[in-house]
Structure formats: structure tokens, C-alpha cells
Amino acid sequence: MINIKKEEISTFRTKSPKKIAIIYPPYGSIDNEPGLKVVKDNYGIFPSLSLLYVAGCAKGAGHDVLFLDVNATLISKDEVLNQLKHYQPDYIFYTITTYQLKENLDWLIELKKSYPCSVVVGGVHMGIYPEETMRHKEIDVGFIGECDVMDYEAFSKVPGIIYRKEEKTYKTKSSPVLMNVDNAHLPATQLYALYLKEFQHDYWREFVKNPKSQIAIQRPGCTMPDEEIQAYCKQAYLEFYYRPNYVFKALLRVKSFSELMRSVKVAFQMRSSG
Template sequence: MKILLINPPSENELLGNNPSIIGEERGYNPPLGILYIAGYLEKYTDYDVEVLDTQAEEIGYDRLKGIILSKLPDVVGITAMTFTLIDVIKVINLVKSVHQTAKIVLGGPHVHIYPEETIHIPGVDFLVLGEGEITFKELTENIDDKARLRNIPGLVFKEDGRIINTGARPLNDDLDSLPFPARHMTPIRKYSSLMAKRTPITTMFTSRGCPYRCTFCDRPHLGKSFRARSALNVVDEMEACVKLGIREFLIYDDTFTIDRQRVIEVCNEIIRRKLTIGWDIRARVNNIDKDLLKKLKEANCERIHYGVESGNPEILKILNKGITVDRVRTTFRETKETGISVLAYFMIGCPRETKKEIMETIAFAKELKPDFVHITIFTPFPATEIYKMGLKEGIIKNDFWREFARNPTKGFQPQCWEEHFTREELQELLVYAYKSFYTRPSYILKRLTHIRSIGEFRRMARAGLKVFGMQS
């Protein structure tokens, strides 16, 4: 059986009005979801499995058509997110137009939230709900036997006009049992990041699920149960990547530091093996301390991403962040004193937020002096608590995400939280926020003194041109 797993183009991605300055450049993130499935199929089947990352390869639809014709896969698996749904549908139509008998399988957060709407998309044959490795394998092994498929948890398909939803598969508690993502099936050297000191880079998951209850969180398909890989398994993957020529890692866990002892064990294992790597993590300001920061630094953790979101205590309560501005100040100071760089995430246009609170957030970002900030206009994502709140209070006039899921149309624009601002006003404030942070002479001078290579200089220069070219 020939299986082609596709990361679709992003020509029609619903980015709304959130220009990315330090964010993910083209080819930045390897498509870990389909790479986990590819690795699982490669280990446990004899299928002919290929991965096509159209974004990293810069493959448009004309070229993609020729690739499908040359490969004629039996099954095409596609990652579907709500923000990429238009491109997903274009890929489906292209595949079916040149290879009608290919079975189309969609997975990802969108199908988890909107299974009924998604299975009705023309050309879609199956949906894989939640974590997909085992379900995808069992689906392909029984793809022509609908009776058996009804007994495989985690599937949605149609039979005689009826929708069959077999229910969610239990979350996998033994993440060490999963093969590593099949990075060798991708153009490894095309993955890079503005912030990285080395290329190529890769992303990694060392755990799944987040126990916190932020009202804006948009990753329901991984659950709220924190499940972690062992330190040995994590560093084994790092070592395998080093053998591929990868020496920089972004740990993509929602919160890497939930299990303090595991973090220490990961660091000790990196040190014991003398791995010459750099790595980033995502952490919360309230589950990290001086001693843990020192251990991370010893293992050459070079950057920590903190979700601050707002500089106003009341807005933080609405977002249910569970942190205080004083703790943010303390953690940022301690992180920088340890010699670890900091990336801070902020949002503007949150519920109840007026211009006063937005200006507090911008001032707070400059007070904290992180190495990078990533600022976005708050967008209520589907199935989140804050989206439900907006519908209940009438701030969000209609269930626009469900309507889009039922009728995906090009040109759709996600709604922001228009309680005190119009979209245009928030866009102007976003531009102001970026410019006021990144064009400070003190910031520019600091960044110039930290540049270590011509490649890093070029990436910084491109980002700087983005800032200066923003329209207010």
C-alpha cells in the first residue's frame, strides 16, 4: 500500500490580522503530527510511506498535481487545522481530480472539534480523531472492511449515507512506546528560525496534554491529562537528531516544566552524553525557579518562551492564567540572570480590555525587556471557554467557527473580540505595540551585539524590515 502524508500549502491560511515578526518563518516547524504517524507506520507495517511538506519544499498546487500523478498513492493523509482548512480542501480536490480512487484521511484539531461538519466535506473518506498513530494504522489495515472499521475507536466515516463515529480512542499513556517522528522523510536542512543560533532546527514533543485551564487554549485533541516521555527516551531522540545533523531544538510541549524532576533528569542526561546542542522550552512563570534555571543553563537550554499575555491583573484573571505580574517580573529577572534568553507572548484586545489595559501590556513588555516578544490580536478559537463566553454574552454574534466548518469559503476572516474596539483599531494598536518594542535604540543595539553569524544577521535584518514596513 502506498501512503502519502501531506502538510498542505499555506496560501489561504486564516492568519487574520496578526503579522508575525519573530514568529515561524516558512519551513520553520516540521509537521510533527504526520511525522509521528509516518514513523509509526514505518516501524509497524511494510507500507510504502512518504511525507510531503509542501510548505518547507515551497510546493504550490501546480507542482503538487504532478507529484500526485507520479506517485498515485492509495491513501492520502492530511493534517487539518481550522486555520488551514481552505488549503486542505484544495488539496483534497486536487487529489480526487487526478486520482479518484485514493482514500482521503483527515486528522488534527479541526476534525476533533467538528467531526460531523468535516466528514461532509466532498472527497473526505475518513477522519482520525485525537492522537492518530494507532488509529491510522488500524484504519489502513482494514480500510475496505466497514464492519471491522466500526470497531476501531477514533474513526469517523460514512456508511450508506449515515455518519459512523466510533468515539474517541483513550489517550496513550505510554508515549515512550511511540517511534520517533520520521524526520528523515522531510527536507531537514530547510527548517530554520529567526531566533536560532544554528541551522537546521527541529521541534519536539516530550509530553502531551496540559493540566492548566486557560480560557483561550485551543488544543483540545491532546486532552488535559499531562503525559510525559521518560528523560532517556527524550534524549535518545535528541541524539538521533544530532546524527541527522540537527543541533537545535524547540521543545514544543505546552509546558515543559510541569514535572520538575523529569526536567532535571533530561538535563542530566544531556550533560552525561555531552551532547553539543542548543534548545528552547515553553514554561510557565510559576513552575520554574532559580535552581531549575541553573540546571537548564548547565544543559545549554538557551531560550525559554513564557506566555505572559497581559500586563493587567484583571485581564490575567479573565484568561485564567493563574499567574501574577509580580511573579512574571521575578521569573524574567531570574531567567536573564541565569543567562537564558527570553521570548514573551502577549495578546491585545482581550475580553474587558480597554486602551488603558492594552497600554499597560505594551509598557509591561518593555519593562520586562525580553529578547523577543510575539504579540497577537486576541482571537477566540473554536471550542474554547472564552469563545463560549462570547457567544453567551452576545459579544460574538454568531457561531462563526461552526458556520465556517459547515461552509468553508475563501476570504473568511476570523472575528476578534469587538467589545471595545473595531478590528481596524486593534490592528493599529498591534502595529504600535510591535514598533514601540522593536524600534527602541537600546533594543536594536543589544540585538546587534548578540549576532554571531552572517546567517543570523540576515534573519534579523529581514525581521527588522518587517517592523519598519508595517502600516499604522
């Protein structure tokens, strides 16, 4: 097992550098959408800092990285495939989300048919359903937790992963918890060409260096003003919390007159602000 201390993560270097393609698949509204479709469709584009953090760890460890944000650029699967064939990665990384698992799998399965290389997945979902996710044979490796240690000489030596070998899956010991984020790599925001091209500066890196800066967060592709987004959110909250069934259950939980008055006051404030 790779023995690496938490404070050494930022200085770790692999002895076997690879070419890694990181793909952020389309992220839109779906059936049984847990969020607001109108907001999801019009909220704009934010850099995927979680995947850019993975890219930062990979670059910091000595790997070469290609970052493809399909959600932002809306490029087709054919264009993604063309870039993969040109870049020739050794591994392709995807982020997996629970409620978009089907859509995520559709992407990686179709791309793997045309470009068969090792597929690595990660995200909060993998920390909850690692074994279940690895039942999909197209997935070769899953990160459980953070992707701090980027080494691929032998998966059995990398902490915090689940991997496939000869039709069986194996889990390694948990990866060390990074207690001080100053010892981690910065997200590789320099790879986010779309954002940099439109706004001419790396907001995220500037903010990390100076959290007190007053640079406004901009959203490429946003078609709604903040006021309209907030109005839709308030409307959704009202529709949710004023459902008869929800109100009835809330009243059953009230244990005193003062608590009832507080609940009525909060409900009145919500209605007034909406």
C-alpha cells in the same frame, strides 16, 4: 473492534499494508490571521512533527509512506500531483486546521479531482468538529485524536475515527490514550529530506534520545534574526494589551488597591521591555 492495549501500540503490525501519501499543505498568513503576518511570513520552516508522528506510526505498522511537505518545499499542485501519480498511494493524509480549513479543503478537493483515492484527515480540528468536517464529501476518513492504530482492513474496527460509508458517516469508539510516550513510534524524521539535506543531521531524533543536548534548533528559510522576531512579538503584545477597551475591562476586574498596583507594575514592565 481492534483490541489493542496502550502499551502494544509500538508493536502493532497491520495485516493489510498500504501505500500512504502524507501531505503538509502550505501554511501562511490568511485573512483574519490570528497570528502576526510578518512573523508567519518570515519565521522559517520547522518539520511538521505531528505529521511525521503519523508517518512513524504508519511505517511502524508496516505501511509504505511518502511524505510531501509543500509548506517547506513550495512545490506546486502540479508537482504534487505528478508525485502522487508516480507513487500511486492507496490513501492520502492531510492535517486540518480550523482557521485554515478553507485553504486545506481547496488543496485536497483539487487533488482528489485529479487523483481520486481515499482522503484521510486529522489534527486537533477533527477532535472539535468531526461531523461538521465530514460534511465535505471529498473526505473519506477522519482521525479523532491520535493516529496510533494504522489498520485499513475494516474502518469499523479501527478505534478513534469517523468514516463515510454509502453517504452516511459512522464514529467508532474512542482510541486508547497513550499514557507512556515511550511506547509510541518516533516521528519518521528520516522522511524529512529537506531538513536533513541542509543540516546534515536529524536534530529531532537526536533530541528525543538526549533531551539535555545543546544542539541549536535551526529554521530553514528563516529571513529574520531571533531578536527581530522577538521585537515584533513585543510590539504586538503592547498594541493588544494597551487597547483602551482592554484596559477598561481589566480595571473593572480589579478588586483591591494591591491588585491595582500589581497590574500597574506589570503594565510598566511590559512597556519598559517593549
